[in-house]
Amino acid sequence: MRGAVFLLSGLLGLGIGAPGCSVSQDYNQCQKDADCQPVGGTKRFCTGDHLCVAGTPADKLCTKMYPAQPSAGAVPVGVLAQLATDLGGTDTLLLSAIELAVDEVNTYAGAGQRPIVLHICDTTATDDDALKAMEILTRERNVVAVIGPTSSREVIAVAVEAGRAGVPLVSPSATASAISDLPQKGLIFRTAPSDNLQGPVLSHLVIKNGAKLALVFVDDAYGTGLSGAFVSGWAKGGVQNTPSFNRAVKEGDKAAVAKAVSDVLALPSLDYVVAIVSLDAAPLLEGWRNLPFTTQILMTDGAKSDTLLALITEPNAPPAMHFTRVHGTSPTVSLSSSAYVTFQLAFSAKYNGMSPSSDPFTAYGYDCLYGVAVALGNARGGEVTGPVVAAGLARISGGDSLTPVGRASYLSAVQKMAAGKNVPLDGASGPVRFTVTGDRDQALFEEWGIDVDKKMFTSTPAN
DSSP: OHHHHHHHHHHHHTTOOOTTOOTTOOSOOOSSGGGOOOBTTBOEEEOTTSOEEESOOGGGTSOEEESSSOOTTOEEEEEEEOOOGGGTOOOHHHHHHHHHHHHHHHTTGGGTOOOEEEEEEEOOSOTTHHHHHHHHHHHTSOOSOEEOOSSHHHHHHHHHHHHHHTOOEEESSOOOGGGGGOSOTTTEEESSOOHHHHHHHHHTTOOSTTOOEEEEEESSHHHHHHHHHHHHHHHHHTOOOOOSEEEEEOTTOHHHHHHHHHHHHTSSSOSEEEEEOSTTHHHHHHHGGGSOTTSEEEEOGGGOSHHHHGGGGSTTOOOHHHHHTEEEEEEEOOTTSHHHHHHHHHHHHHTTTOOSTTOHHHHHHHHHHHHHHHHGGGGTTSOOOHHHHHHHHHTSOSSSOOEEOSGGGHHHHHHHHHTTOOOOEEETTEEEOBOTTSOBSOOEEEEEEEETTTTEEEEEEOO
C-alpha cells in the first residue's frame, strides 16, 4: 500500500494525475475505528496504515499473547473468543479461566513439561472474524490446537480450516447439535454439552399434554438444532405436544423480532412461549409483557445474561409478575464438587476475590485448556503437532477412573497420556469424556428463573 502512495505522490509532483484518481485522495483516513464511517450500511475499521476498510484488519484480530513473554520452546495454542465488550463480547471471564489454567500448567515447565503460550484472537466485530483469525493461527502462528470458537456458528465457519491444517478445536460453549455431524472427525471437540442433551431437559418443563405453545428460535445452527431437540424430547417422555406457532428469526433483525412479538401476542390461550435466542432475548421478553400471566415463558442458556436482568430496572420496566413466569435451562456445574471448589479458590486468588460462578462456561473454558495440556503428553517427548494433540484429546474418554484437573494432578494425567492410557478428567465442569464425535458424554443442567427483588438469576438442578 505504501508503494502505491509513493507512486501517486511522484506522479502528482510531476503534475500528472493517476487515471480515475482524485488528486485529493486521502491516504491517512483514520487514527481509530471511530473515524471510519459506514459505507452502504457496512461497518469499516481503521488499519495500521490508517486506511478505512470493510472487515476487521488482520493486524487487529490476534493482538495478545499470554504469557506476554513466553518461555523458550513454549507450545503455541490459539484462543478464539468474543472479547470486545463494547461490541457485545461476553467471553472475558472465560478467558480469565483459560489464563489461570495456563499459569498452573506452566509451573511444571521446569519438570520437563512443555509450557504453553496462548495466541488470543478477538472474533467479536464481524461474522468473518473467526475464519480470518483461524487462518492467522494455523498459517502464521503454527498453533497445535485452538480453544474455541465460543459460538456454534463460528465453530462451523472454521471447521474446514481446522481440517486443512490438522489442528484440533476444543470449544467451551458451542452447543449446536449440528457440530457433531461436521466431517472433520477427530478434530472437533467441546467441553460444552450438545443441545441434543439440553433439548430433552427443556422439553420436560412443558409437562402438560396437549399444551398450546409458540416457539421462536434464532435461524442458525444453535436455534434450529436446539428447537428440534426440544420438540423431539417429548416423544421420549410420552408427552404429546406440537407447537401451534413455529418461527425462525435472524439474530439482530429488529423487524423480524417485532413481528414475532406481535404475532405471538395475537395467539389465543397460550400455555407456553419458548424462545431459543441470544441477543434478541431481552427485546422479545420486553415485548411479551402483555401476555396473560397464565402464559409461561421458557428460554435457554443463550438468554441468561445481564441484558435480561437489566430490563428489571428500566424506567418503564415490565411488572414483577412478568419476570416471575420466566424460566429456562442452561448447562451448569456442581458448585460443591471438589474439582470446582479447587478451581473457584484458585480463580478467586488470582483475580482479587472475583468468583467464576456467574457464568458456567467459565469452568468449561478451564477444562478446555487442561484437556489440551494433558493431550500434549501424547507427543511422548517428540514433536508436538496438531494431529498428535488431536489423538491425545480423543483419549480423554473411556471408563477408567477420573483424574482431576488442576495443578495437583496435572503431572499424573500427562504421565498416563504418555503411557498410552485413556485419561478421562474430573473437570471443574464435571466429568469430561469425549465421544467419537468429540462431544462430552454427559453434563449437568439447571432450571433458572429470575428473582426480581434481588435482580439475579435463581437456579435449581434440572437433571
